[in-house]
Amino acid sequence: MKVFTVFGTRPEAIKMCPLVLKLKENKDIDCVVCLTGQHKEMLAQVMEAFGVKEDYNLEIMKDRQTLTTITTSILEKIESVLKQEKPDIVLVHGDTTTSYAAALAAFYQQIPVGHVEAGLRTGDIYSPFPEEMNRLLTDRISTYYYAPTKMNADNLLREGISDNVFVTGNTVIDAFQYTVKDGYVFSDESLRTMDFDNSRVITITAHRRENLGQPLRNICSAIKRLALEYKDVRFVYPVHLNPAVRDTVFAVLSDIDNVKLINPIDVLDMHNLLARSCMIMTDSGGLQEEAPHFGKPVLVLRTETERPEAVEAGTVKVVGVDEDVIFREAKLLLEDENRYNLMAKAVNPYGDGHASERIVEAIINI
Ligand code: UD1
Ligand code: UDP
DSSP states (O other), X not given: OEEEEEEOSHHHHHHHHHHHHHHHHOTTOEEEEEEOOSSSHHHHHHHHHHTOOOSEEOOOOOTTOOHHHHHXXXXXXXXXXXXXXXXXEEEEETTXXXXXXXXXXXXXXXXXXXEETTTOOOSOTTSSTTHHHHHHHHHHHOSEEEESXXXXXXXXXXXXXXXXXXXXXXXXXXHHHHHOOTTOOOXXXXXXXXXXXXXXEEEEEOOOGGGTTHHHHHHHHHHHXXXXXXXXXXXXXXXXXXXXXXXXXXXXXXXXXXXXXEOOOOHHHHHHHHHHOSEEXXXXXXXXXXXXXXXXXXXXXXXXXXOHHHHHHTSEEEOOSOHHHHHHHHHHHHHOHXXXXXXXXXXXXXXXXXXXXXXXXHHHTO
């Protein structure tokens, strides 16, 4: 059976590489890896960390790319590859424009699509943008659904999708087997020299399209206030390579002693940084799944989430993008030990680290 996997951004790669490794272990499966190259350096970091080599890279990334160019470049470039490979199934992941465009391209060739991380929803097509629409459309096109949680499967059921839905857990938990190590030594110089034993470290990431502009300025201003008030706390912010993100972040947060603005770190550094941080402030989807595993409170810098499982468990709190609210919520966690301990629970609603095996089994059983 020929299984054609397509992915193109950092988070997709982090969650697809563990699955690719399991697909490649199975002698009944011929696994092809096609990167769209929606990301470049940030994707290469992940491929290297997992030791996965691609068969194709469509190399579509452009500086400050638009949703239209991402979509059209993938559609144009992947067609000949699909025609040549003639796979039995195309696997896409999550909610990026790579996922949607690749699913659409497979549909045009009448190849069934399997959607890894199917069924996540916020219910608002403009938030996150364009991810909520990407996952709705990808689920509409797909034939096979690998839903991380029962809640995700229920979302699909509400849309009338009940056949070929498998609740598998999230492959991000599988990824920890490859990344989290005792006595880990960081590759990033500023992390290697950071005194995690004697100072509290807050890890920050923010990049979402709907946060670009004023919301991201608000987030950065709140962090600046926190850093000036809590001089003993270290703020580590690996800044996404999107120039629209970097312009804002460096304008507000450069030259503050206890704020470290660093380049994107590889996934090994990131997972081991999570394990050593006291809390996480982020608009990322993946970090909302990862940080609870380590028992680290997460303040979500968005107005909604498609990942309510850890919110219900109490480890993740959605705080929005208002400067005062972000400042207040972080301050509460830094000062109120009881409140911190209530959130700092190891919670893992996302599976037992065997999601990839379940997906492989479901594919073999087709
Ligand atoms: C994309 C996904 C988003 C996902 C995010 C993960 C879409 C529409 N967006 O958003 O769902 O959460 O990836 O990070 O699918 N860049 C580089 N090098 C890189 C990567 C990006 O220079 O390795 C720069 C380029 O200038 C690029 C820009 O970042 O044009 C934006 O990249 P893009 O993939 O369009 O948007 P993301 O915000 O990364
Ligand atoms: N991540 C990483 N290096 C970084 C920042 C994030 O490896 O410098 C990882 C993080 O651990 C998570 C994933 O990238 O697994 C999240 O990616 P991102 O925030 O880009 O996308 P999202 O999750 O929002 O789709």
